[in-house]
Amino acid sequence: MSDQAYTARPWILLSPALGAVTFLLAVPVLFIIIYSFWLRSAAGAEIPGFFLDNWKEVFSDAFYRDILFSTLRIAVITTVFCALLGYVPAYFVAMSQTQFKALLLLLLILPFWISYIIRTMSWINILGASGALNRTLIYFGLIAEPVQFLYNEGAVILGLVHFLLPFMVLNVFVSIDGIDRNLLDASRSLGASGFQSFREVTLPLSLPGLAAGGLLCFVLSAGTYITPLILGGPRDAMFANLVFEAIITQLNWPLGSALSIVLLVVLGAIVTVYNRLAGLGQIAKSFG
Amino acid sequence: MDDTNRYERLLDRYRDGSVNRRSFLSLIGASAAAYGVMGSPFTKFAQAATPDQIRFDGWGGVVSEAFRKFAFDPYAAKTGIKVVDGTFGGADEYIARIRSGQPGEFNLAHLSGVFDYSRYHELGLTSELNEANIPNLSNVIPALQDVFRKITDGKLSAVPYDYxxxxxxxxxxxxxxxxxxxxxxxxxxxxxxxxxxxxxxxxxxxxxxxxxxxxxxxxxxxxxxxxxxxxxxxxxxxxxxxxxxxxxxxxxxxxxxxxxxxxxxxxxxxxxxxxxxxxxxxxxxxxWQECIFVIKGSPMEACEELVNFMLEPEVAIAVAEGQLYPPSLDPQKVKLTDKIKNLPAFDPAGTLSGLNFFNADYWNGNEADWSKTYSRVERGY
Structure with a gap:
């Protein structure tokens, strides 16, 4: 094989993926950037051109900034809950010697078989005024009147954790499952207790999985709009809801495009910083 | 120059040697990709004067079932034109779909109110119905038609269907x-x-x-x-x-x-x-009222015939009983069932003088400001 052919081979092999990324990601994003400089006419049609009005509005209006911060705060809280709640089952499944390990893994991915919207809506039947939880509490005399569990920020975070927990569990599981058991045996033989062995060996080696799961949970929760729509109250909108409203309700595609770019850039910046701190290369190792 | 001529000219240039094989295949590939991005074969079918199929979008559920049973199937049996029915969640979502689609891709829709009719008109999406092809329009309450006619200079791009x-x-x-x-x-x-x-x-x-x-x-x-x-x-x-x-x-x-x-x-x-x-x-x-809207770029005669089917009293009454909204049929001209007469908002006189509708000009004039401000107010501002 000639040197030239050898050099070209990776590009040839990569060309389908590069083509897909170019046409399905780069070109649409380019269109969105162009759209963000257009204007919406009174009738709803676009006025092509180079106008900075949408960008001025996005950066000068505290409304967008506040909702963005609120979105990031909700995403952080969701990610922390996912990490706390996801680590234990992932550790259990990975360390388990049971013959039903495959079944446990199947149970982990079972929620993906049901529509995300249906899973989110199921909370209405559990937490609603006449839902299962309120009925049970009333039955046992713990409360006299139904408690308002739904349509607030807590319900939104709960719905997001429910949606994203499997992503965290699977990432942490892969990471823990890949740890060489001899390392644990070595730490124990050197006198470490079970907890010390976990703290000094298992936890540090599982951090790439935790970091990968955290990144996925954060980005997915920051970009959601279905959960606040179903489980949130009037004030519980997230940034993606503003994009949806600008594009669908207000027919203001240029403003919606500017808002989309803002969310994309903010999340991209966070991923970049995250890469500096945690190292995406390390995270990639958690996938084997 | 149409696409066929362009292809034949390119083929001639390839055959006479002025375009090499690689360039010829590249240009064919590029044109195919552009065709895939900018338009689909279905668009051409829909735009044809006598299409193989036309598309109807509505709210789904029992209403779609009634349309299918009483209007679409008999229409297909008579004309040989298949009705493909889709659904949407709201007029806002649907308008976004139409705008990102191709002319003729969407044909008929069960839309809300005068406000949306006016909005669609301002976006250049209205067609012009030939009322002679819709004899059942004479059974529709005139007050419901008049508000549409005011917007489109006495013409109609939709027929009122329920309220x-x-x-x-x-x-x-x-x-x-x-x-x-x-x-x-x-x-x-x-x-x-x-x-x-x-x-x-x-x-x-x-x-x-x-x-x-x-x-x-x-x-x-x-x-x-x-x-x-x-x-x-x-x-x-x-x-x-x-x-x-x-x-x-x-x-x-x-x-x-x-x-x-x-x-x-x-x-x-x-x-x-x-x-x-x-x-x-x-x-x-x-x-408010709902209408069957015919979108600009649709095959008009085929759509008008379908609209006429949908306004057949048998069909309109079945749909009304399914969705529990009174039909646009004039009670002074068409005998309606007791079930319909007992529906909320039903006006036995057929004048609708007791109802208050959106003034389309007024609301459309304020739509940009008010919809944006409402978004803020709803979130606590």
């Missing part, structure tokens, strides 16, 4: 008929029901009711700041602004909310299921 109201729905377990009659629209501002009030998330409805709550004419609001204040008061008392009829019904029947505005047909459905839900049209309550 209803958005009025006060309340759970009689917690709120009496007398209290609702006494307070009217202002019951939605009563702090006594904080956390038990609902409302439609639609900005127009919120502003309409804000106007009623501040004793203003919704079609001529003098003090919009007072309306925003009323909406803020309502927002702070509301548990949830619902986004669909299904969510409205769920919130009411699960006792999550005791009072809200509601769509007459959905409330009638709850009443028929045995739920003790009251429904009250307050003074100035909101009426």
């Amino acid at each position: 209803g109201t958005t009025s006060i729905a309340y759970n009689r377990k917690f709120i009496t008929d007398e209290e609702v009659k006494e307070k009217g629209a202002k019951i939605l501002l009563d702090p006594k029901y904080k956390g038990k009030i609902g409302g439609w998330s639609d900005w127009k409805t919120r502003i309409w009711y804000g106007a009623l709550q501040t004793d203003q004419n919704p079609n001529d609001i003098k003090d919009i700041e007072a309306v925003w204040d009323a909406i803020r008061t309502n927002r702070d008392l509301v548990l949830k602004y619902w986004t669909s009829g299904a969510e409205l019904m769920s919130l009411l029947t699960e006792d999550e909310i005791y009072v809200t505005e509601g769509w007459s047909g959905r409330i009638k459905a709850l009443q028929d299921q045995g739920h003790d839900i009251g429904y009250f049209d307050p003074k100035g309550g909101l009426g």
Whole structure:
């Protein structure tokens, strides 16, 4: 094989993926950037051109900034809950010697078989005024009147954790499952207790999985709009809801495009910083 | 030059050697990709004068089933033209789809109200119906047609199909008929029901009711700041602004909310299921109509024939009984069933003089500002 052919081979092999990324990601994003400089006419049609009005509005209006911060705060809280709640089952499944390990893994991915919207809506039947939880509490005399569990920020975070927990569990599981058991045996033989062995060996080696799961949970929760729509109250909108409203309700595609770019850039910046701190290369190792 | 000529010219150049094989194949590939991006074969079928199929989009559920059984299947049997039916969640979502589609890709739609008709017109999406091809149009209540004709210079791009109201729905377990009659629209501002009030998330409805709550004419609001204040008061008392009829019904029947505005047909459905839900049209309550809209670029004769099928009394009555909204058929000309006569908002006179509709010019003139401001107010601003 000639040197030239050898050099070209990776590009040839990569060309389908590069083509897909170019046409399905780069070109649409380019269109969105162009759209963000257009204007919406009174009738709803676009006025092509180079106008900075949408960008001025996005950066000068505290409304967008506040909702963005609120979105990031909700995403952080969701990610922390996912990490706390996801680590234990992932550790259990990975360390388990049971013959039903495959079944446990199947149970982990079972929620993906049901529509995300249906899973989110199921909370209405559990937490609603006449839902299962309120009925049970009333039955046992713990409360006299139904408690308002739904349509607030807590319900939104709960719905997001429910949606994203499997992503965290699977990432942490892969990471823990890949740890060489001899390392644990070595730490124990050197006198470490079970907890010390976990703290000094298992936890540090599982951090790439935790970091990968955290990144996925954060980005997915920051970009959601279905959960606040179903489980949130009037004030519980997230940034993606503003994009949806600008594009669908207000027919203001240029403003919606500017808002989309803002969310994309903010999340991209966070991923970049995250890469500096945690190292995406390390995270990639958690996938084997 | 059409595509076929372009291809033949390119082929000639390839055969005479002025274009090499690689360039020829590259240009064919590029044109195929462009065709895939810019238009689909279905677009061409839909735009043909006698298409193989036409597309209808509606709200789904029992309404689509009634259309399928009473209109689409007989139409296909008679004309050989298949009706492909899709669904949408709302007029806003649908307009976004049409704008990102190709001319002729979407043909007929079951749309809401005069406001949307006007909006579609301003976006250049209206067609011009040949009324001679729709003889059943003569059975439609003239008042419903007139509001459309005013917008499109006496012509029609849609035929009125049904109408209803958005009025006060309340759970009689917690709120009496007398209290609702006494307070009217202002019951939605009563702090006594904080956390038990609902409302439609639609900005127009919120502003309409804000106007009623501040004793203003919704079609001529003098003090919009007072309306925003009323909406803020309502927002702070509301548990949830619902986004669909299904969510409205769920919130009411699960006792999550005791009072809200509601769509007459959905409330009638709850009443028929045995739920003790009251429904009250307050003074100035909101009426609306739905239409079968023919979108610009559609094969007109085929669409007009389908519209005529849909206006057959048998079809319109079946759909009305399914969705529980009165049909647009004039009760003075068409014999309607007892079930329809008992539907909320039904007007036996056929004049609809008791209903209040959006003034399309007025609301469209304020749409950009009000919809954006409402988005802020809803979120606590």
